[in-house]
Amino acid sequence: MIRFPTFLRRQLLLTLTLSACLAGAPTGAAAQGYSPARAVKFIVPFPPGGAIDTLARLTAQQLSIAWGQPVTVENRPGAGGVIGTEAVARAAPDGLTFGWGAVSTHGINATLYRKLPYDTLKDFAPVAPVAIVPNLLVVNANLPVQTVQDLVTLARQQPGKLSYASAGSGTTLHMSCELFKRIANVDLLHVPYKGSGPALTDVLAGEVPVMCDSVTSALPHVRSGKLRALGITSTRRSALLPAVPTLAEAGVKDYEMNPWFGVFAPAGTAAATVAQVNHDIQKVLAIPAVRTRLTEIGAEPMSATPEQFAAMVRADVDKWGRLIKALGITAD
Numbered sequence: 357m358i359r360f361p362t363f364l365r366r367q368l369l370l371t372l373t374l375s376a377c378l379a380g381a382p383t384g385a386a387a388q389g390y391s392p393a394r395a396v397k398f399i400v401p402f403p404p405g406g407a408i409d410t411l412a413r414l415t416a417q418q419l420s421i422a423w424g425q426p427v428t429v430e431n432r433p434g435a436g437g438v439i440g441t442e443a444v445a446r447a448a449p450d451g452l453t454f455g456w457g458a459v460s461t462h463g464i465n466a467t468l469y470r471k472l473p474y475d476t477l478k479d480f481a482p483v484a485p486v487a488i489v490p491n492l493l494v495v496n497a498n499l500p501v502q503t504v505q506d507l508v509t510l511a512r513q514q515p516g517k518l519s520y521a522s523a524g525s526g527t528t529l530h531m532s533c534e535l536f537k538r539i540a541n542v543d544l545l546h547v548p549y550k551g552s553g554p555a556l557t558d559v560l561a562g563e564v565p566v567m568c569d570s571v572t573s574a575l576p577h578v579r580s581g582k583l584r585a586l587g588i589t590s591t592r593r594s595a596l597l598p599a600v601p602t603l604a605e606a607g608v609k610d611y612e613m614n615p616w617f618g619v620f621a622p623a624g625t626a627a628a629t630v631a632q633v634n635h636d637i638q639k640v641l642a643i644p645a646v647r648t649r650l651t652e653i654g655a656e657p658m659s660a661t662p663e664q665f666a667a668m669v670r671a672d673v674d675k676w677g678r679l680i681k682a683l684g685i686t687a688d
Contacts, residue, residue, distance in 0.1 A: 401440025
């Protein structure tokens with residue numbers, strides 16, 4: 357049995373203790389002001405409908421007000437987030453293009469793919485982590501299982517025949533289910549899609565019975581009864597679904613996955629611009645209405661300086677790299 361490591365625990369403790377400090381007086385760079393001359397673009401490397409897209413649009417709306425310029429969200433899905441992430445790496449470092457990334461695009465993919473069209477650690481300037489959104493292990497309501505152990509039993513009765521959908525190879529949705537497979541010792545068939553939205557559509561239709569999806573996008577369908585939530589990937593239950601156990605509680609020993617999402621700029625973007633945007637994002641996350649909305653979608657806001665965020669990314673590349681190699685997981 358492979359013991360699942362505790363991801364991001366030390367980093368999260370650090371960033372959470374910094375929240376109060378960063379929400380206070382602006383930094384020297386912030387005092388200089390960031391005033392984009394024209395519209396700013398956020399590139400999201402996944403289709404509309406998932407947690408990262410929801411966070412990007414919520415943040416863009418508030419930053420547009422703060423900056424006095426439109427902040428548009430452009431979805432560029434494909435290849436497990438690689439296509440959109442490459443677009444950010446290739447963009448001009450002029451403070452007008454930023455990308456949204458995740459532990460998948462900037463941690464997992466660095467090892468999962470043998471060759472990427474960019475250097476994960478050199479071609480980006482980490483700006484700010486935004487939130488953690490846990491995933492749910494869900495099944496189509498017509499699948500005859502009520503608990504995680506029911507799913508384990510069913511999967512063992514028909515190894516390799518029961519399938520699960522994901523938003524693409526290397527995404528946290530893929531890795532969440534892969535880790536469930538490994539720790540629970542079950543054989544499920546991976547069916548990758550180009551994003552959470554298309555995957556969820558087929559799970560709702562019963563074309564694929566199982567999925568690990570973010571709380572954000574799965575919650576409405578769990579509440580409507582179309583999906584059944586068996587467990588949550590985080591170490592504690594969600595206030596939105598208090599009756600749903602953690603996967604560890606449900607018998608998947610030592611299971612933990614805390615997917616984070618954040619903002620990146622192309623490498624070479626001025627440090628003062630990066631610091632200012634970090635500051636402005638923290639101000640957005642401190643708005644009561646925004647925090648309420650984050651709670652409603654199951655997101656936990658994060659806070660860190662660009663330097664601390666960069667250190668967190670480096671640590672994830674190392675940690676996920678070691679785990680992926682140990683488990684022998686590769687991109688499909």
